[in-house]
Amino acid sequence: EADIYQTPRYLVIGTGKKITLECSQTMGHDKMYWYQQDPGMELHLIHYSYGVNSTEKGDLSSESTVSRIRTEHFPLTLESARPSHTSQYLCASSWGIVGTEAFFGQGTRLTVV
Amino acid sequence: AQTVTQSQPEMSVQEAETVTLSCTYDTSESNYYLFWYKQPPSRQMILVIRQEAYKQQNATENRFSVNFQKAAKSFSLKISDSQLGDTAMYFCAFMKGAQKLVFGQGTRLTINP
Numbered sequence: 469e470a471d472i473y474q475t476p477r478y479l480v481i482g483t484g485k486k487i488t489l490e491c492s493q494t495m496g497h498d499k500m501y502w503y504q505q506d507p508g509m510e511l512h513l514i515h516y517s518y519g520v521n522s523t524e525k526g527d528l529s530s531e532s533t534v535s536r537i538r539t540e541h542f543p544l545t546l547e548s549a550r551p552s553h554t555s556q557y558l559c560a561s562s563w564g565i566v567g568t569e570a571f572f573g574q575g576t577r578l579t580v581v
Numbered sequence: 582a583q584t585v586t587q588s589q590p591e592m593s594v595q596e597a598e599t600v601t602l603s604c605t606y607d608t609s610e611s612n613y614y615l616f617w618y619k620q621p622p623s624r625q626m627i628l629v630i631r632q633e634a635y636k637q638q639n640a641t642e643n644r645f646s647v648n649f650q651k652a653a654k655s656f657s658l659k660i661s662d663s664q665l666g667d668t669a670m671y672f673c674a675f676m677k678g679a680q681k682l683v684f685g686q687g688t689r690l691t692i693n694p
Contacts, residue, residue: 499681501681501682503684508686508687509620509670509686509687509689510684510686510687511672511684511687513681513682513683516681526681558626560626560682566614567614567631567633567676569616569628569631570628570682572618572625572626572627573625574624574625575625
């Protein structure tokens, strides 16, 4: 199995709370990604990073923010959770080499009530 | 922008049968990479197979093979002798160079005993 970990696996939280979804990888990968997976299972890229101190917004607009202070760590933060943020969030990483595969975490299923 | 289309939202076959999942993509690039990923229920997404566009030979990995038609921009996945463990969501993905992965909508495949 790939060495990329997401915590928590499941989270139920009230509206207006601040939350941070954790993602860590031990493979030394340069690139890291956050995807939002909707109920129909389609994947939408919301953030990505090519390395430390590099973050970019993805194709789907998101109210979340990310940081990349260390190579291995790529947390995602929601300052004020809303029911519309209810979704599955997948973290992935890969080498910054042409055509290399991405490794995925097990995901965090977030429910905002 | 590159797009990836999977036109089969769901498929179902009997164990030991052969099944083919379809994927088309749109790009003006001549060199790129294509992937099939598998997401089993409640488990991590994993790579099934990868194809480099400049290689004419279709990639194979045990029971999994692809039919890559570059001119038609088609990249189908064939699963031979299907097994119960093949039940999963399957995603086709596109990557240009070392850039981000672009995923299709996914196909839910069920293998029936």
